[in-house]
Amino acid sequence: MKKIVLFSSIALLLISMSNMAGAAGKAQISYTLTFPEAQAHYVDVEMRVKGLAQQTTSLKMPVWTPGSYLVREFSKNVESFSAWHGGDRLTAGKTSKNTWQINTAGVTELTVKYRVYAFEISVRTAFVDASHAFLSTSGIFMYPQGMLDQPSTIKIIPYKGWDKVSTSLATVGKDPFTVTAPNYDILFDSPIEVGNQDIFDFDVDGTHYEVAMYGGGNYDKERLKVDMAKIIREQASIFGENPNKRYVFIVHNFQRGGGGLEHLSSTVLGASRDGYGDEKGYQGFLELVAHEHFHLWNVKRLRPIALGPFDYEKENYTTNLWIAEGFTAYFEGKVIRHAQMYPVETYLTSLAADINGIENSQGAKVQSASESSFDAWIKYYRPDENSSNSSVSYYSKGAVIGYLMDLEIINSSNGKYSLNDVMNYMYNEYYKTRKRGYTDAEFKAGVEKFAGKNFDDFYKKYVYGVEPVDNTKYLGYAGYKLVNELADNNAPSLGIATSKGDGIVVTAVARNGAAWVDGINVNDEITAIDGAAVTDLNAVINSKKPGDNINVTVIRDGRQLVLPVTLLKATRVRYKIEPVDNASEKQLTVRKKWLKL
Missing domain, CATH: 2.30.42.10 (PDZ domain)
Structure with a gap:
């Protein structure tokens, strides 16, 4: 009897889904954005849906934004929700924290109006004031349940004095203030900057780049064009292609700024407006560019299998953020070094800082890279007074694992292969050929393919375990050693x-x-x-x-x-990386490959 009941339930569910899919296939979705009270941090949204055929229509707001692994409850910023058919107000009400249900019996189209309060400065949240609007789209746009695959059009009516729009979304005709998205995955992955941002552009091997600078700053456009192009070209050489024909950098320059969030064909960066003038600040900005741009391959296309297609209503768990983010952190420095923009000493100092971070972390003795990845939703973005004792960053631990794997592959292959070859292979095999994400086992197999050896013990120690990293062994492959500058400290x-x-x-x-x-x-x-x-x-x-x-x-x-x-x-260490005396021929071969000497 239970089996019969279950079959009947599944049959009804399939019929319901089929009806919804049919309705979705006819739907036309559009939005109009206005800013009547930009100074008070509001954006007004008018959403129109045509071609409805269902008795009720549910609209949903994402609870998180891809790339930032925390449920942020964007619906908390929504006010004044109402639904209309012509001049008649439709019955509507909330059925969950992020769901509004509308009675659409006998109605083929509706108009929904709501306001979003946007006053959180970060690369992952919307912000509006009289000077500009940054629309982090997952916190602005509702979507009809069951219609994530549907296209939509967005018309922006700018606040007084605003005359520019920067986004990777395609424009409709020649109107820069009307853009379109082929589906909601693209829409939620395409932030929009509206205002008077300073825009400059350049081309790199057939890809057009736009840089939109908000907030002013002491940046040198011509220098940035040259240096950003070097980074882009070096990264594309790893994967064998640049999949974008157009890419947008949205840069928010504040008195103190930082951080970045990757998207499929764009990124949002936070920077300090006066930080470009000294070499340390400028180098930090280039590292941020290198990190977020590398994500257009690693995460946005080459990805853990759990990270897409997305469920926007709950956590999307993966144990591989140490690859998605940690490897990206490792490659940000390696790419700049390989583009000959870092002297070797600067790169090794940067790597030593990553090593020191792990060696001085009490949490690294408790939480593994795999666990850190899985628990990002409840730990990484919610640190407390004990976090340093109980958790490790998947960024820093992943970066260290990345350099260990890189040197192991180079050494085992006698300088023939490196971690670059693993990333190229995985990108082509899983993103381009299989058109899906990879599993833990599949990425491990990719590493083993180029190392020519089993990585069971490596994963047991450093990915799933918390054993101390044998930096001496791996740096020794390249003829380097760690020197603890605090070794004689008896403080x-x-x-x-x-x-x-x-x-x-x-x-x-x-x-x-x-x-x-x-x-x-x-x-x-x-x-x-x-x-x-x-x-x-x-x-x-x-x-x-x-x-x-x-x-x-x-x-x-x-x-x-x-x-x-x-x-x-005091047990704190401060390592620096130094060359060993009389490095062997093989060590020099590994060093040359690793650092592109």
Whole structure:
């Protein structure tokens, strides 16, 4: 009986889906955006759907945006929802946190009106004010349930004084303020910048690039054109092609800015408007360009199998963000080095910083790269006072795994192959030929194909496990070694981080440090050491030695406590990478391939 009931339920579901698909096939969807109160951070959306045939129509708002693995609940910013057929208001109401259901019995078309409050500055959230509108599309546009594959048209009526639109979406005719998307996956992957942004462009081997700069800055357009082109050309050489004919960089320049979010044919970058003038700031911007542009292959096309087609209503879990993001972090530096834009010393200093980050991470001893990837939805974007003890970044751990794999492949193949060949093969095999994402096992097999050896033990240690990384072994392949500049340091340590405001307030306690062992807590305010008031904690601690016993006076929840603490030796490392003496011929071969000497 249960089997019969189940079959009947499935049959009804298929009939329902078929009816919806039929309705969706006839649907015409369009949006009109206006900004009557841009100064108050609102965009008004009018959505029209024609060709309906169902009794009810449900509209949904995504709860997250691809590339940023956190449920952000974009529907919280929606106000004043109403549905209309001509001049008649239709019955409508919310049925879930991100779903509005409309009674469309006997109605073939409807108009929906709603407002979105947009006042969060980031590369992944919408922001509107009188100077511009950044439309992070997954937080602006609702979609009809069951119609993600449908095209749509967006008409933008700009706020007063705005005269430019920058987006990778195709224009309708010659009107730059009317654009179209072939489906919602493309629409939600195509941010839109509207305002008076400074636009410059250039071409790289048949691909046209537009750079839209909002917020001003001390950037040199001609220098950026040359250097961005070098990065783009080097990256395309890894994969054998640039799949885009047109690509858009949207750059938001603020007093302090950072971060980026990749898209299929565009990216959004955050930068400091006055940071282009010094070499460190300029180099940092180029690294951001290299990172996000590399994603047009790695993630947007070559991707873990869970990352597409997307479910926009819940988490999309993968254990491979250490590849998707971590490898991209590794290649951002490698690409710049291979384009001869980094001296070798600068590249090795950057790599050493990644290694130091992992070696000094207590969380790296607890959480694996695979676990970090899977738990991104609940941990990476929601750090707390204990995150440094309990988690590791899939960016930094993935970057370290990337360099280990690269050197293993180069060494095992005697300089014939590198991680570049793995990425090229995986891109062509899975994105272009099989037209799908890869599984954990398939990516591992791709690595083994070019290394010519089994990677079971490697994955057990470094991907699924938390064993300390054998940097000496892998750097040794290229004739390099790690030197700990703090090796002779015998400084004492409390093992805490403190705030820089009024008072000395503990903000983090390192696992197994002196404070951890003897009970100093986050939010404790340290007022005295051995009965003497303290204003410069570092100076007091540095006057001691490991093993010394001190009494730490703290204020906790309004009460004074005196905690006996035994200072421990600081365990922090600071590695630099140096060449070994008398490198062998094979080591020099590996080094040449790895660093493109």
